[in-house]
Amino acid sequence: MSSIRLFFVGGLISFRALFSWLSPWIYIPSLLIAPIFQILLFVNLGRAADVGSDSFYLVGNAIQYIAIPCLFGIANTIAGERFTSTLGIILASPARRIPLFLGRALPTLANGWIVALFGLSVGSLLLGVQVPGSAWPKIMLIALVAAASCTGLGMLNAAVALRVRETSVLSNITFGILLIFCGVNVPLEMLPDWMAHISSVLPLTHAIEAARAVVAGADLGTVGSLLAKEALIGTVFCVLGLVALRFLEDQSRRTASLDRM
Amino acid sequence: MTRRSPLLAVPRFLIVAWWIQIKIIATSAFDGFLQVVWPLFFATSAFLVYRVSPDPDVMVYAALGASMMGVWSAIATTASSALQRERFGGTLELMVSSPTPFALTLIPITGAMASLGLYSMGATLLWGWLVFDIPLHIASPVAFVACVLLSIISVSMVGFMLSVTVVRYRTAWALGNVLEYPGWLLCGFLVPLSMFPDWVAGVSRVLPPTWAVQAIRESANGESPWVSLGICAALGLAYGIVAAVLSENILRSARRQATLSLT
Numbered sequence: 224m225s226s227i228r229l230f231f232v233g234g235l236i237s238f239r240a241l242f243s244w245l246s247p248w249i250y251i252p253s254l255l256i257a258p259i260f261q262i263l264l265f266v267n268l269g270r271a272a273d274v275g276s277d278s279f280y281l282v283g284n285a286i287q288y289i290a291i292p293c294l295f296g297i298a299n300t301i302a303g304e305r306f307t308s309t310l311g312i313i314l315a316s317p318a319r320r321i322p323l324f325l326g327r328a329l330p331t332l333a334n335g336w337i338v339a340l341f342g343l344s345v346g347s348l349l350l351g352v353q354v355p356g357s358a359w360p361k362i363m364l365i366a367l368v369a370a371a372s373c374t375g376l377g378m379l380n381a382a383v384a385l386r387v388r389e390t391s392v393l394s395n396i397t398f399g400i401l402l403i404f405c406g407v408n409v410p411l412e413m414l415p416d417w418m419a420h421i422s423s424v425l426p427l428t429h430a431i432e433a434a435r436a437v438v439a440g441a442d443l444g445t446v447g448s449l450l451a452k453e454a455l456i457g458t459v460f461c462v463l464g465l466v467a468l469r470f471l472e473d474q475s476r477r478t479a480s481l482d483r484m
Numbered sequence: 485m486t487r488r489s490p491l492l493a494v495p496r497f498l499i500v501a502w503w504i505q506i507k508i509i510a511t512s513a514f515d516g517f518l519q520v521v522w523p524l525f526f527a528t529s530a531f532l533v534y535r536v537s538p539d540p541d542v543m544v545y546a547a548l549g550a551s552m553m554g555v556w557s558a559i560a561t562t563a564s565s566a567l568q569r570e571r572f573g574g575t576l577e578l579m580v581s582s583p584t585p586f587a588l589t590l591i592p593i594t595g596a597m598a599s600l601g602l603y604s605m606g607a608t609l610l611w612g613w614l615v616f617d618i619p620l621h622i623a624s625p626v627a628f629v630a631c632v633l634l635s636i637i638s639v640s641m642v643g644f645m646l647s648v649t650v651v652r653y654r655t656a657w658a659l660g661n662v663l664e665y666p667g668w669l670l671c672g673f674l675v676p677l678s679m680f681p682d683w684v685a686g687v688s689r690v691l692p693p694t695w696a697v698q699a700i701r702e703s704a705n706g707e708s709p710w711v712s713l714g715i716c717a718a719l720g721l722a723y724g725i726v727a728a729v730l731s732e733n734i735l736r737s738a739r740r741q742a743t744l745s746l747t
Contacts, residue, residue: 248655252662260665265529267675272533272542389514396518399525409532 226322233318234326241303242296242331254334258288258342259349265408266350275410278352282434283407285342286366287427289335289373290401294394296331297377301384302391314472324381324468328374328461335370336363354438361437361446368450369430372457373401376426378464385471386480401427426460429453497584498592505596519562519600520607523554527608530674531616544619547612548704549673552697554604555639556667562597563643564660566590567651577744586735587648587728594643598636605632623706631703631713635696638720642692645727651734652743673697692719 244250265280304310313323343362347354354362380397384390401407404414404421405428411419422428430453433446443450474480510516527550534546567590570576579589612618622628646663650656669675670684671693677685688694695716702709738744 244658246655248653249658252658256662257665260662260669264526264665264669264674265533267669267679268530268533271675271679272537274533274536389512392514392518395522399522402525403528403532408529413532413536 226319229318230322230326230329232326233323234329237300237304237327238296238330241300241307242334243299243303244292244295254292254338255341258285258291258338259345261288262342262346263349269408275408277350278354278438279410279435280408281343281346281350281352282438283405283431285346286339286369286431286434287401287405287407288342289339289366289370290376290398290427291394292338293331293335293370293373293377294380294397295391296334297328297374297381298384298390298394300327301381314476320469320472321465324378324465325461328378331377332367332370332374335373336366339366339370352438355440358437358440361443362434364443365430365434365437365446365450368453368457369427369434372426372430372453372460375457375459375461375464378461379467380464382464382467382471385468385475401425404428406431424456426453426456429456494588497588498595501589501592502595502599505593506599509596509600516600519558520554520604523550523557523604523608524611526550526553526668527611528615531612531618535616540619543612543616544621544704545701546674547609547616547618548701549697550612551605551608552635552671552673552693552700553668554608555598555601555636555696556671556673556693557664558597558601558604559594559639559643560646560663560667561657561660562600563594563640563647564650564663565657566593566597566643566647568654568656571744580735580739580744585728587644587731590644590647590727590731591640591724594640594647595637597643598640601639602632602636622704624703624709627703627709628700631696631699631709634713634717634720635693635700638692638696638716638723641720641724641727645723645730648727648731648734651731652738667691667693670694671697690719692716692723695719 239245244253262281262284265284266277269275269277269280301310304313340363343354343366346352376397380390380394383393387393404418404425406414406422407427411422411428411432414422429449433449433453436446436449437443527547530546530550531543534542537543567576570579570593580586582589609620613620646660650659653659670680670688671691672688673693677688677694680688695712699709699712699716702712735744
């Protein structure tokens, strides 16, 4: 019972307390306006180069922007605890680690899902991209899987935040890697082979491919295998993140580096 | 104690303060690394898209434009939070109360940030050359260097105005972040302005980076860049003057209402 409470209540409280971006003065520019401009940038780039359709860039960038709330959201729950000098207290508590950290991931996941759907819906209206009404429920499901998968990567990012002070730099670099490798603006078949191989084990790659197929009219059964791969990748990253959190927590205790600012 | 002539004191102050700011920025290797790498992610995406084109000049166009992205990022994202950083460090009140005009204390701060943009610019051109085989042939090297330097100064004036405008905005860094993409788009770094509606192109033409990148491209292609560079410098000067006037008014208001520290 206490684990369930820790998961839901603890997760929500820590997210509200530590993810300072929930202030409208930060949320609106950073998570609602910025993705629209990222979409517009690459749509216009595609038009100038005469490569790809508006829909291609819209879907790719809207889904990829999930990375910002998911990577920063979880990392902030560690960096924020350190900043407010509560990290040591949290880690000294007997609370079970899995519900403690997974609970923090849940609101982050929901936030990433909202950001992706906002980018897709507003972007499609601005650009006049026709997304069939029947595609929206499937897109909502794909965005949910993508957000969960990216939150898994965020767990690993959060673990590194136990030892690395500059969590925002780390999150930005991970975001950039996903931008280049996940077929966001360049079809996977146009990437060099070594990049395409890496992209196949990164979160978002398969979700972006699935979302593009659904917008083009595919049904859920057609993209089922892509969604399964995306979910599997997210789960692997999440497990890796939880293991890394445990390992780096022990390391931080041993080296007394928990509260190092 | 001897007093320095103002003619010497101002340049000395600007150089010393600029150098101190460079050293402050350089204390975080992570931040410095991100400053260079961040625009490279977007430049790489642009190169991967543009390399489909059979015209090799398109890649040169993209490389020169992408190189300015780092300058804009250094200005838009960091200048907006420059005063927030001083506030956080407890030095904003000291800067305001010092006998040196406040506007003058801001120029080296935004200038140092723009200088980091120069570093990013070089890295982007080098990246394009090494990874994408984009030729770095500059037809008029002297004009090119002049264009780059004057462009940096002009763009830093935009940063100067941004930093002043948002001095009373607690989350100014978020505003700076959101200006990054529109700047890249509107200033024609990667996309020709002819693709935009007239009103958007009109907005672009009052932004110094638009003329800066045009001058840089002209000097690289062997065309005369001086008209574009002149407009860029004039706009930069105008931004600087407006920012200086604004800084005095905003500061006076902040001091009267005791809102400078925003605590």
